[in-house]
Amino acid sequence: MENVKLKDLGDVAVIVFDSAQERVNVLSSSVLKEFGELVEQVKNSQNFKALIIGSQKPKSFIVGADIKEIKTVTSKEDCVEMLNVAHNIFNTLEDLKIPKIAAINGHCLGGGCELVLACNYRIASDNSTLALPEVKLGIFPGFGGCIRLPKLVGLQGALSMILTGSMFNAKKALRLGLVDEVVPLSLLEEYSLSLAKKFIAKKKIIKPKKRKAPFTKKWINIFLESFLGRRIVYKKAKEGVLKQTKGFYPAPLAALDVIKSTYKKTTRKKALKLEAKFFSNVVVTTVSKHLIGLFFLTEKLKKQTGVSSSEIAPKPVATMAVLGAGTMGGGIAHLAANKKIFVRIKDLNYKSLSLALNFAQSLWKKAFKRRKITMYQMRSNMDLLSTTLNYSGFQNTDFVIEAVVENMNIKKSVITEMAKHTKDACIIATNTSSLSVTEMAQAHPNPENFIGMHFFNPVHKMPLVEIIRGEKTSDQTVATTFALAKKMGKIPVVVKDGTGFLVNRLLLPWMAEALLLFEEGESVEKIDAAFSKNFGMPMGPLRLIDEVGVDVAIKILHIFASKFSERIKVSSLCDELVKKNILGKKGLKGFYLYDQQSKEIGVNPDIYQELGIGQPQNLLKSQDILDRGFFTMINEASRALLEDKIVENPEDVDLAMIMGTGFPPFRGGLLHYADSLGAEYIVKQLEVLTNTAGFRFRPCSSLKAMAKASRKFY
Numbered sequence: 001m002e003n004v005k006l007k008d009l010g011d012v013a014v015i016v017f018d019s020a021q022e023r024v025n026v027l028s029s030s031v032l033k034e035f036g037e038l039v040e041q042v043k044n045s046q047n048f049k050a051l052i053i054g055s056q057k058p059k060s061f062i063v064g065a066d067i068k069e070i071k072t073v074t075s076k077e078d079c080v081e082m083l084n085v086a087h088n089i090f091n092t093l094e095d096l097k098i099p100k101i102a103a104i105n106g107h108c109l110g111g112g113c114e115l116v117l118a119c120n121y122r123i124a125s126d127n128s129t130l131a132l133p134e135v136k137l138g139i140f141p142g143f144g145g146c147i148r149l150p151k152l153v154g155l156q157g158a159l160s161m162i163l164t165g166s167m168f169n170a171k172k173a174l175r176l177g178l179v180d181e182v183v184p185l186s187l188l189e190e191y192s193l194s195l196a197k198k199f200i201a202k203k204k205i206i207k208p209k210k211r212k213a214p215f216t217k218k219w220i221n222i223f224l225e226s227f228l229g230r231r232i233v234y235k236k237a238k239e240g241v242l243k244q245t246k247g248f249y250p251a252p253l254a255a256l257d258v259i260k261s262t263y264k265k266t267t268r269k270k271a272l273k274l275e276a277k278f279f280s281n282v283v284v285t286t287v288s289k290h291l292i293g294l295f296f297l298t299e300k301l302k303k304q305t306g307v308s309s310s311e312i313a314p315k316p317v318a319t320m321a322v323l324g325a326g327t328m329g330g331g332i333a334h335l336a337a338n339k340k341i342f343v344r345i346k347d348l349n350y351k352s353l354s355l356a357l358n359f360a361q362s363l364w365k366k367a368f369k370r371r372k373i374t375m376y377q378m379r380s381n382m383d384l385l386s387t388t389l390n391y392s393g394f395q396n397t398d399f400v401i402e403a404v405v406e407n408m409n410i411k412k413s414v415i416t417e418m419a420k421h422t423k424d425a426c427i428i429a430t431n432t433s434s435l436s437v438t439e440m441a442q443a444h445p446n447p448e449n450f451i452g453m454h455f456f457n458p459v460h461k462m463p464l465v466e467i468i469r470g471e472k473t474s475d476q477t478v479a480t481t482f483a484l485a486k487k488m489g490k491i492p493v494v495v496k497d498g499t500g501f502l503v504n505r506l507l508l509p510w511m512a513e514a515l516l517l518f519e520e521g522e523s524v525e526k527i528d529a530a531f532s533k534n535f536g537m538p539m540g541p542l543r544l545i546d547e548v549g550v551d552v553a554i555k556i557l558h559i560f561a562s563k564f565s566e567r568i569k570v571s572s573l574c575d576e577l578v579k580k581n582i583l584g585k586k587g588l589k590g591f592y593l594y595d596q597q598s599k600e601i602g603v604n605p606d607i608y609q610e611l612g613i614g615q616p617q618n619l620l621k622s623q624d625i626l627d628r629g630f631f632t633m634i635n636e637a638s639r640a641l642l643e644d645k646i647v648e649n650p651e652d653v654d655l656a657m658i659m660g661t662g663f664p665p666f667r668g669g670l671l672h673y674a675d676s677l678g679a680e681y682i683v684k685q686l687e688v689l690t691n692t693a694g695f696r697f698r699p700c701s702s703l704k705a706m707a708k709a710s711r712k713f714y
């Protein structure tokens with residue numbers, strides 16, 4: 001067999017996974033078939049008195065079912081058939097009359113985790129992580145996980161694992177009862193064998209004694225497992241899922257239904273049949289296909305370098321400097337130190353420097369409180385940050401990120417100054433959100449070492465970084481910056497220099513349209529709900545303007561309007577908003593109101609009166625609002641991609657929109673959404689809007705060409 005081997009150790013059988021063509025073990029149909037045959041062999045042998053299941057891969061057990069296969073499933077019947085094969089194999093394993101020990105070494109995910117549930121003893125090495133992350137792909141555990149896990153760890157534990165897809169390290173898995181023991185990796189093999197021998201000698205499986213739960217906890221657990229208690233748990237779980245998913249993701253609700261209908265209620269056969277039926281319903285949804293597509297995009301990114309030539313290797317970045325310790329500089333410094341890079345931070349005054357240090361410390365303190373890092377890690381991270389008011393220490397840095405105020409003259413002057421204090425090979429990146437990288441590079445003696453690295457706010461939360469290639473930026477600089485962004489845990493997308501780069505270029509027309517809709521008499525609630533509650537954006541455009549700062553957003557809108565005069569109309573209320581000091585979250589008053597802790601407390605009811613406009617008439621339908629916002633965005637995306645070649649392919653647009661703006665992943669991104677409507681329909685609607693709402697909606701030539709040829713972005 002190619003991928004799974006059976007070792008005969010006398011009375012102990014060892015089945016070892018070692019996929020021939022893969023770096024990690026994946027439960028594809030062919031691997032499952034091989035495994036099934038070996039389980040049958042063990043079943044039919046009179047010699048074997050115990051079975052150990054392990055992996056030959058150095059750092060992982062089994063990372064899950066084959067997602068490529070899952071992506072291609074389009075028929076529910078085929079899916080049920082596929083699941084039946086896996087169910088039969090896992091049932092045969094579960095029914096073997098001998099002890100079955102899973103020796104888990106590293107990642108044990110999805111289908112791999114479901115496989116170990118069919119064993120009756122699980123030992124995890126101390127580096128292991130276990131998870132059922134299927135909901136992140138729009139599906140749920142379909143190899144019996146929804147049936148076996150609640151039986152093993154109880155209802156609450158199982159729901160927390162299945163409905164969220166969270167990762168459990170070995171220690172946490174032990175506490176949950178998912179594994180029976182944790183041992184050092186180096187001892188795993190030897191220990192599993194000695195345990196198998198012990199079970200054979202004693203003729204039974206001896207589980208380690210568990211620490212007794214405190215009296216009250218024990219009784220609460222007993223209650224929550226009772227008929228009445230379970231109803232409470234299901235109700236709470238459903239509320240939690242709806243809060244998290246806003247009802248847009250069917251998989252966790254389907255998983256909940258499976259567990260609710262089967263746990264403590266029915267036979268294994270009936271339960272598995274129901275699991276397969278519900279699984280086949282979700283696997284064919286576009287939600288699942290989009291989430292799997294996104295998974296593959298991020299996987300592809302892991303192998304990319306940002307440049308086409310495979311000859312160019314990124315240079316290592318061990319020491320870095322950040323210029324400007326404000327909102328963005330502070331966030332970037334924290335992120336870099338978090339990834340063990342030495343960071344020198346420079347600002348004009350001590351106050352900004354200490355604010356940046358406090359900010360980083362507050363984030364690490366939170367991580368420490370959540371037991372994500374130890375006190376030692378927190379202190380050593382802090383030790384990686386140092387501050388200065390001059391350029392001392394810059395001479396040793398490999399990379400500098402400039403995050404001073406958004407002003408071309410100031411930026412140019414600090415870049416020229418900084419170049420005198422850094423080595424020739426040092427790369428200088430600007431975090432500008434709107435200025436030309438090519439123009440800024442003129443201030444640097446080595447423009448090939450100059451690049452844009454646009455982080456999004458808040459830096460520690462937003463996954464996207466736009467890597468902006470100036471006209472003279474070298475491939476080496478792009479590759480190094482791309483690798484650095486990945487090292488910092490971000491998703492880099494390489495874009496060409498141009499107004500707003502990619503994400504802001506698409507977001508700004510959307511924000512501008514929202515302001516116009518507001519001016520025309522639509523309420524704040526209705527505008528924002530059309531995009532967030534009804535469509536799935538994390539927040540509506542007016543709430544986003546508050547977040548960015550009304551004055552900042554309007555300043556950028558004017559810049560855009562000056563560059564794309566026919567495509568953007570700035571609402572006449574904009575300047576009035578700033579004049580009336582309605583500045584958004586930072587001023588605690590914008591389209592919404594905020595408390596002293598900057599928490600949003602609802603729509604600002606006085607905004608209409610303050611701006612001297614009447615109460616909203618709300619004459620438009622939600623769909624009209626949505627179309628005005630998104631069709632203008634799609635129009636701009638078509639220009640950016642197909643005409644100005646800001647990025648190379650539609651995947652880049654979708655990835656950037658999902659990671660940089662939170663565009664709903666279940667819709668697959670802006671251009672997948674556009675394709676679902678069709679270019680012909682969009683062009684027709686844009687033409688209607690051009691006649692009714694204004695010239696700015698005129699469909700661009702590339703979109704019209706697509707419509708004419710009935711083509712799609714993908």
Ligand SMILES: NC(=O)c1ccc[n+]([C@@H]2O[C@H](COP(=O)([O-])OP(=O)(O)OC[C@H]3O[C@@H](n4cnc5c(N)ncnc54)[C@H](O)[C@@H]3O)[C@@H](O)[C@H]2O)c1
Binds near residue numbers: 348433
């Ligand atoms: N805030 C955002 O949401 C956001 C998002 C993406 C990009 N950006 C961009 O990041 C950059 C910084 O924005 P910010 O919001 O962090 O600004 P900020 O005003 O919070 O911080 C700027 C910092 O730069 C310092 N500074 C000014 N001149 C300096 C100099 N010569 N040397 C050293 N320090 C100097 C200031 O003292 C201040 O601490 C801008 O280019 C902005 O467009 C901002």
